[in-house]
Amino acid sequence: MSLPEGKLYPSDAKEADITIYGNWISQPSRAVLWTLLIFKVPFRMVTVAVNKGVHRSKEFRSINPYAQIPVLVDTSVKNDKGEPLTLFESGAILTYLADKYKRHDWFPPASDVVRRAKANEYLHLHHSTTRNLTRDIMRMVFFGKLMGKTEEQIEQAKAKGWKSAQKWLQILDKRLESNQFILGDKPTLCDIHAYCELGQFEPAPFGFDGPESFKQYKNIQRWMQEVRKLPAYNEAHAPLQKLTSSKL
Numbered sequence: 729m730s731l732p733e734g735k736l737y738p739s740d741a742k743e744a745d746i747t748i749y750g751n752w753i754s755q756p757s758r759a760v761l762w763t764l765l766i767f768k769v770p771f772r773m774v775t776v777a778v779n780k781g782v783h784r785s786k787e788f789r790s791i792n793p794y795a796q797i798p799v800l801v802d803t804s805v806k807n808d809k810g811e812p813l814t815l816f817e818s819g820a821i822l823t824y825l826a827d828k829y830k831r832h833d834w835f836p837p838a839s840d841v842v843r844r845a846k847a848n849e850y851l852h853l854h855h856s857t858t859r860n861l862t863r864d865i866m867r868m869v870f871f872g873k874l875m876g877k878t879e880e881q882i883e884q885a886k887a888k889g890w891k892s893a894q895k896w897l898q899i900l901d902k903r904l905e906s907n908q909f910i911l912g913d914k915p916t917l918c919d920i921h922a923y924c925e926l927g928q929f930e931p932a933p934f935g936f937d938g939p940e941s942f943k944q945y946k947n948i949q950r951w952m953q954e955v956r957k958l959p960a961y962n963e964a965h966a967p968l969q970k971l972t973s974s975k976l
């Protein structure tokens with residue numbers, strides 16, 4: 729199975745150092761792709777169809793042996809064997825992009841030791857908190873039937889996932905009571921990372937009643953509205969919106 733050549737962004741770009749193997753529907757991929765759009769860095773995007781198992785192919789595993797998207801390949805950086813830099817894990821890719829393109833307006837520089845540590849704190853915490861919304865709920869919404877689950881099993885799994893998300897949502901809501909954004913009064917890549925998980929529940933994907941339940945989290949609601957005003961929001965979310973509205 730050979731991987732597609734990909735598509736350049738913006739469409740008038742001639743070449744790009746950065747290639748992202750990902751998918752606009754994948755939350756961590758979208759965070760990385762949205763960041764590149766915000767930074768106005770040209771990139772090539774190779775769509776990896778996770779629903780068709782492309783991420784498990786030999787070709788893809790030669791790029792990421794852990795068989796997950798997103799993956800960044802930077803041809804402007806070579807190791808001593810002449811191979812380009814390959815990087816996976818969305819949090820690591822986000823900080824790499826901020827450092828490489830000196831966009832410390834979006835992620836604190838290494839010299840700002842304390843703010844950088846707090847930003848990293850969120851990026852690490854993300855995987856065992858916000859990200860669980862996808863692991864426990866969205867995966868069921870998107871892949872439940874493909875995984876052979878019955879309607880009832882899917883509903884039960886979603887309800888269980890939503891229940892266990894409450895503890896973290898309460899903590900995040902409290903944090904956003906005194907902070908406009910996750911790290912303070914300015915948006916950062918932590919907000920981009922978090923929104924790509926939380927924002928997918930609005931509009932309700934495939935009838936999931938998440939937004940109803942989200943109503944109790946007034947500060948998260950207010951924060952989501954602020955994040956939607958950030959640059960390139962529409963471009964980064966158009967494929968997801970198309971998918972969810974097509975199935976509603």
Ligand SMILES: N[C@@H](CCC(=O)N[C@@H](CS)C(=O)NCC(=O)O)C(=O)O
Nearest residue numbers: 754755756795796797798817818819
């Ligand atoms: N911790 C990883 C998570 C990546 C991840 O879960 N990617 C999903 C797509 S959203 C994937 O590749 N799933 C395929 C699989 O795990 O088999 C990151 O943040 O980059």
